[in-house]
Amino acid sequence: MNAPLNDLQSLSQSVETVVAATKDRVVAIRNASRRHVSGFVWQPDVVVTSEQAMGERDEYEIVTADGRSSRAQIAGRDAGTNILALRLNDRIDVSSTVAASPRIGSLALALAANVDGSTAVRMGTVRSVGDRWFSRSGGRIDQRIALDIRLQRTEEGGLVVDTAGALIGMSTLGRPGEVLAIPTATIERIVPQLLANGRVMRGWLGVALRPVVVPDALIAQAGQQVAMMVMSLAEQGPAAQAGVTAGDILLTIDGIALRDMRQLLARLSEDNVGKSVELRLIRGGHIIKLDAQISSRP
Amino acid sequence: MPLLVSVDVADEQRRTTLTNLFEAAGYRVVAPEQSDVIVSDTKPPRRGLEELTDWPAQSVLTPRELDVIEAISAGLSNKAIARELGISLHTVKFHIESLLRKLGARTRAEAVAKAMERRKKETVEL
Numbered sequence: 289m290n291a292p293l294n295d296l297q298s299l300s301q302s303v304e305t306v307v308a309a310t311k312d313r314v315v316a317i318r319n320a321s322r323r324h325v326s327g328f329v330w331q332p333d334v335v336v337t338s339e340q341a342m343g344e345r346d347e348y349e350i351v352t353a354d355g356r357s358s359r360a361q362i363a364g365r366d367a368g369t370n371i372l373a374l375r376l377n378d379r380i381d382v383s384s385t386v387a388a389s390p391r392i393g394s395l396a397l398a399l400a401a402n403v404d405g406s407t408a409v410r411m412g413t414v415r416s417v418g419d420r421w422f423s424r425s426g427g428r429i430d431q432r433i434a435l436d437i438r439l440q441r442t443e444e445g446g447l448v449v450d451t452a453g454a455l456i457g458m459s460t461l462g463r464p465g466e467v468l469a470i471p472t473a474t475i476e477r478i479v480p481q482l483l484a485n486g487r488v489m490r491g492w493l494g495v496a497l498r499p500v501v502v503p504d505a506l507i508a509q510a511g512q513q514v515a516m517m518v519m520s521l522a523e524q525g526p527a528a529q530a531g532v533t534a535g536d537i538l539l540t541i542d543g544i545a546l547r548d549m550r551q552l553l554a555r556l557s558e559d560n561v562g563k564s565v566e567l568r569l570i571r572g573g574h575i576i577k578l579d580a581q582i583s584s585r586p
Numbered sequence: 587m588p589l590l591v592s593v594d595v596a597d598e599q600r601r602t603t604l605t606n607l608f609e610a611a612g613y614r615v616v617a618p619e620q621s622d623v624i625v626s627d628t629k630p631p632r633r634g635l636e637e638l639t640d641w642p643a644q645s646v647l648t649p650r651e652l653d654v655i656e657a658i659s660a661g662l663s664n665k666a667i668a669r670e671l672g673i674s675l676h677t678v679k680f681h682i683e684s685l686l687r688k689l690g691a692r693t694r695a696e697a698v699a700k701a702m703e704r705r706k707k708e709t710v711e712l
Contacts, residue, residue: 421637424710425635432637461634463634463637468635495712496711498705499646501646514641514646550638
């Protein structure tokens with residue numbers, strides 16, 4: 289009769305079981321020069337991966353854990369949320385995903401693909417779970433999930449699961465040394481937009497800005513100390529059409545001070561495309577107001 | 587414009603040591619055979635997905651400071667900057683002092699390099 293398993297053996301077997309059940313979703317995404325990135329099957333005809341890890345090829349080869357391959361094309365990509373969706377030529381049947389509710393301190397497994405499609409695993413804990421956050425590229429991500437694992441570039445874009453095999457999200461390299469998971473909820477929200485439009489139709493004003501201090505003489509009237517200077521404008525973009533010029537110092541957009549970028553990005557969401565907003569700005573020592581219409585990024 | 591650090595080293599052995607040090611740190615050493623070692627910044631390491639955060643108010647530049655650092659980056663002397671911006675030489679120096687402090691730089695060259703990096707980091711497109 290076999291001796292009962294000790295705790296370590298039980299843990300190991302449990303991890304192996306989850307990996308065995310999940311690895312069929314993980315794929316290697318290869319371009320012509322045999323360099324690869326990890327990704328995973330989101331729907332039978334859609335693979336999801338990390339946008340910042342991918343180039344701009346017309347076609348990629350998708351290789352699964354059991355060595356089958358299919359060709360795929362980029363259907364859409366969003367730098368804001370780091371999600372890229374590829375459409376597969378040949379379907380890969382997988383069971384539907386169950387979304388996990390990550391809890392701080394719970395164990396997480398990050399699955400990635402090697403260049404031949406075989407699976408590689410890392411294990412760690414959910415290091416922290418924070419609220420909704422915005423990336424510098426303007427994307428809104430439903431939760432800030434950080435993991436205490438190391439990740440190589442080729443492993444980014446793979447999936448992160450909990451001990452039940454439920455999907456926490458897509459592994460992503462954050463700032464140097466940081467590994468994040470883009471939550472399942474965000475992927476669920478973004479992929480349909482990528483498949484329909486090739487991108488996320490975020491609200492756009494067509495203006496590049498840098499933070500500046502408001503000139504002393506105008507601080508009282510402006511009601512703020514920090515604002516954003518217009519560095520350049522997209523030709524025919526909403527700001528240009530409103531009459532904004534380079535050198536203008538934008539104080540508020542739709543009443544929101546340009547100190548609070550997060551609130552501003554929330555206002556420039558997909559839902560507000562078409563909305564007219566008031567721009568309050570400093571030009572030539574005076575505060576003026578212009579109206580602009582939010583459009584979507586071309 | 588790449589980040590240029592020039593090190594004046596007469597001793598061959600020290601030059602080799604420094605070259606190895608910089609190369610190990612990921613920088614590309616250009617023209618190591620000459621008497622100066624010129625270290626040029628390679629393509630900056632790929633940054634990952636970064637969070638949008640607010641800027642600390644005390645280090646935000648004034649519009650005038652932005653003008654001055656742009657002019658310095660373009661290679662203008664203090665006198666030329668004063669002329670270009672229509673301000674006194676004294677005022678230019680005053681802005682430069684403030685710039686060095688806000689950018690955390692000790693020299694003009696360092697200020698230019700830091701300003702360039704900041705510009706990339708701080709520019710937001712809406």
